[in-house]
Amino acid sequence: MAEPLYLGIDVGTGGVRAIVADGTGRVAAEGRAPLSSAAGTPDGHHEQDPEHWWSATREAIAGMLEVLNGSTVGSHSGSSVSAGARSGSTASGSPEQIVAASVDGTSGTVVCVDADGRALGNAIMYNDGRAQAQAEHLSDMSGVSIAPSWAIARLLWLAELDPLRYERTRWVIHQADYIASRLTGCFGGSDYSNALKMGYDMNALAWPDWLGKIPGAVDRVPAVAAPADDIGQIDPDVADELGLPRALRLYAGATDGTAGFLASGASLPGQVNTTLGTTLVLKAISSHFVVDPAGMIYCHRLPGGLWLPGAASSTGGEWIRSEFAGQDLAVLDDRAATMVPTDALVWPLVRQGERFPILSPTFQGFRSGGSGGEPAGEDRYAAMLQGTAMVERLCYDALQAVMGQPLGEVYSTGGGSSSDVWMQMRSNVTGRLMHRPSYPEAALGAAVLAAAGHQATPVMSAVQEMVQIERSFTPDRAQQARYDDLYGRFCQCVKEISAKEGGAA
DSSP, X not given: OOOOEEEEEEEOSSEEEEEEEOTTOXXXXXXXXXXXXXXXXXXXXXXXXXXXXXXXXXXXXXXXXHXXXXXXXXXXXXXXXXXXXXXXSBOOOOGGGXXXXXXXXXXXXXXXXXXXXXXXXXXXXXXXXXXXXXXXXXXXXXXXXXXXXXXXXXXXXXXXXXHHHHHHOSEEEEHHHHHHXXXXXXXXXXXXXHHGGGTOBTTTTBOOGGGGGSTTHHHHXXXXXXXXXXXXXXXXXXXXXXXXXXXXEEEOOEEHHHHHHHTTOOOSTTOEEEEESXXXXXXXXXXXXXXXXXXXXXXXXXXTTEEEEEEEESOSSHHHHHHSTTSOHHHXXXXXXXXXXXXXXXXXXXXXXXXXXXXXXXXXXXXXXXXXXXXXXXXXXXXHHHHXXXXXXXHHHHHHHHHTSOOOOEEEESGGXXXXXXXXXXXXXXXXXXXXXXXXXXXXXXXXXXXHHHHTOOHHHHXXXXXXXXXEEOOOGGGHHHHHHHHHHHHHHHHHHHHHXXXXX
16 A cells, blocks of 8 residues: 655745655655735735635645656746755655645734635735734733734734724634635634634633624634644545545644744654744743743643743844855854854844843843954854854743753754754754754644644654654763853853843843
8 A cells, every 4th residue: 555645735925835745754745836925015014815825825736746746847837846855865656645734824814704715805914013002902901912913913903994804704714724724615714823823722722701802703713623633625626626636634734833843853841943043933842831921932732732832032143144144154164163162252133122031122232252352253253153052042041941841952943053063063052962854844844734633643743753853963062161151151241231221031
């Protein structure tokens, strides 16, 4: 019997990615299709046409099937296609082997649909800023800290400022929900990963009582399933149109952030996924719900009784683009490897304000060379690599203090993780074993959910089976004492500056 394949669909801001992988995580084929940027306005509105999501999803699936069927790798309806991209090993197969699918999408993005599932106007995107007043009102009313980026704030905005559309709306759903529903033909469902920002109570696994204070909200929010729950079979007409098997089953998905976490390989309590891109985003697995009195840490729920507390620092790799644009980073990395540990103490913020591990809208970071002056040239690059790792270590300390449990191995994703030098430096500075997954894409996380649902196995067991590690980095214990001393001095600088500025450390 042919081995089953699992379809993961990642709907992002700039495009859609569709992959199929086998039960060991080997990617058989991948297709991608672009999306035009969300239309923005001077008053902070950002929108996209949901029909464009569906068109791009169809293109990405067509591109993926082109590879799976053995066609020449190339373009298909504007999409790009590839086989086994970055997987290290590839699977083979045919469309008939695709047995299950799951979809992830951007968190907080909402679309209004009528009773027939037709989108009523553009979707309000995750980065839309129109619902500031509504978020403040909801926070006061509910006792929950609700940001303008939350879906529930956008629902209230629709009720107050777009009442005609709201009146015609049967459901307010999320991006991943919309695509999954287009595949099944059944609308009005979501998953609790996406529903969190609609106000869903993750502890009670129910909509909160305060939702009834928003006119019409109770009737318009979707039914909520757990990620990897069976949500139905593909519509036969859609299956025929896309070239997918009619027996294909859909399983509840997640936000792109949660799907990306699943693709990192972290699977046990205490393990962490750190994404080092423009900023530094941390998500740790906890056996219990985590509440942060300072409000810097939020907490998702994971299937299997686990929790996902996380936080985002304003520090990350943005300084590379702003200060070393156009330079050969591989050369800079090699030189930096010979310069660390360095006495320079740096918190490399590009812009004012920090979110974690301290909370201060006025914090500007700091740069101090070993002799008191600011590091320059190649010394500066090495110092900023090391400084980012120091911030990362402080993040782990802050996160585990709130969680009340120690943190262990780190599964690192994001552009910064492609640098071997930086990975080793981060391992040395933090004293933690760091792993780099082979295929750190949210689409693989969606495929993991599809596999877990189809196999009726725990999601974290599917992660362990399907996520392959490309390389691991072990701390150099010979440098540990030196880095511990530097970290102590770094923390002292943070305390002194934070005390002056009144930031929460």
